[in-house]
Amino acid sequence: MSHSTLPILSLNTPGQTIESYVQTLKAIPLLTPEEERAHAVQLREHDDNDAARTLVMSHLRFVVHIAHSYRGYGLPHADLIQEGNIGLMKAIKRFDPNVGVRLVSFAVHWIRAEIHEYILRNWRIVKVATTKAQRKLFFNLRGKKKNLGWLKHAEVQKVAEDLGVTPRDVLEMESRLSGHDMGFDGPKDSDDESDQVTPATYLEDIRFEPEKLVETAQWKAYGKQQLNNAMQQLDDRSEDIIRKRWLGDEKQTLQELAGTYSVSAERIRQVEQTALSRIKKNLSMSSLSIH
Numbered sequence: 001m002s003h004s005t006l007p008i009l010s011l012n013t014p015g016q017t018i019e020s021y022v023q024t025l026k027a028i029p030l031l032t033p034e035e036e037r038a039h040a041v042q043l044r045e046h047d048d049n050d051a052a053r054t055l056v057m058s059h060l061r062f063v064v065h066i067a068h069s070y071r072g073y074g075l076p077h078a079d080l081i082q083e084g085n086i087g088l089m090k091a092i093k094r095f096d097p098n099v100g101v102r103l104v105s106f107a108v109h110w111i112r113a114e115i116h117e118y119i120l121r122n123w124r125i126v127k128v129a130t131t132k133a134q135r136k137l138f139f140n141l142r143g144k145k146k147n148l149g150w151l152k153h154a155e156v157q158k159v160a161e162d163l164g165v166t167p168r169d170v171l172e173m174e175s176r177l178s179g180h181d182m183g184f185d186g187p188k189d190s191d192d193e194s195d196q197v198t199p200a201t202y203l204e205d206i207r208f209e210p211e212k213l214v215e216t217a218q219w220k221a222y223g224k225q226q227l228n229n230a231m232q233q234l235d236d237r238s239e240d241i242i243r244k245r246w247l248g249d250e251k252q253t254l255q256e257l258a259g260t261y262s263v264s265a266e267r268i269r270q271v272e273q274t275a276l277s278r279i280k281k282n283l284s285m286s287s288l289s290i291h
């Protein structure tokens with residue numbers, strides 16, 4: 001089978017399984033270094049889609065191999081592969097054949113990066129890793145742990161040193177990995193009271209308590225008064241524009257106000273932005289004076 005006639009493969013095809021997908025990939029011949037360079041040059045210099053497709057198809061088996069190492073996160077293997085395929089295509093788009101490295105070596109980073117992003121988005125409802133240190137720990141901590149129990153002090157220090165993070169980062173990530181998602185209300189079809197230890201059973205709703213309602217009303221009144229005070233420090237035109245653009249029941253457009261004041265819509269926008277900045281500054285000064 002020539003590369004120019006290779007079929008488009010998809011794990012979303014009805015009846016397609018991981019096993020049949022892998023078997024199909026094995027039938028696609030690998031490229032020699034010379035063939036790989038020729039196709040990469042054709043893509044880079046002539047934006048040749050056929051060359052790009054050939055490079056993608058011949059490297060799909062490597063994506064499957066990489067994705068297989070992430071199956072321990074409990075996410076669908078097919079989805080891991082699909083995300084890795086996206087990384088492969090991004091790598092091919094950026095690959096420079098003149099650097100002197102094989103495409104597979106260059107693409108590994110991009111393939112893993114896309115799979116990592118997918119895992120971080122889908123492993124939990126609540127993200128467990130957002131900072132650079134947390135992301136590094138998420139994908140390395142489980143491999144560093146020698147047992148299923150909590151890390152000992154010496155092990156925490158060793159992991160922190162090996163990964164270039166603080167011991168506090170290690171302990172925080174270990175705690176996050178040991179937790180699990182919990183529904184707010186719990187299962188609706190459970191009659192066992194022991195299954196009902198969910199946030200809904202112990203979090204208190206104080207929104208409608210009398211003192212909370214009074215406090216909320218007072219804060220709204222205070223905020224409205226502070227806004228009116230800040231507005232009064234504007235010139236008449238700026239105040240009118242802000243009220244009609246933001247505070248009226250039927251907000252006017254820039255074009256409508258431009259007609260009212262016989263200026264351009266851009267001029268109205270400039271006045272509006274200047275007025276909003278002054279209001280923000282006045283509100284900030286008012287807040288500081290309270291404290």
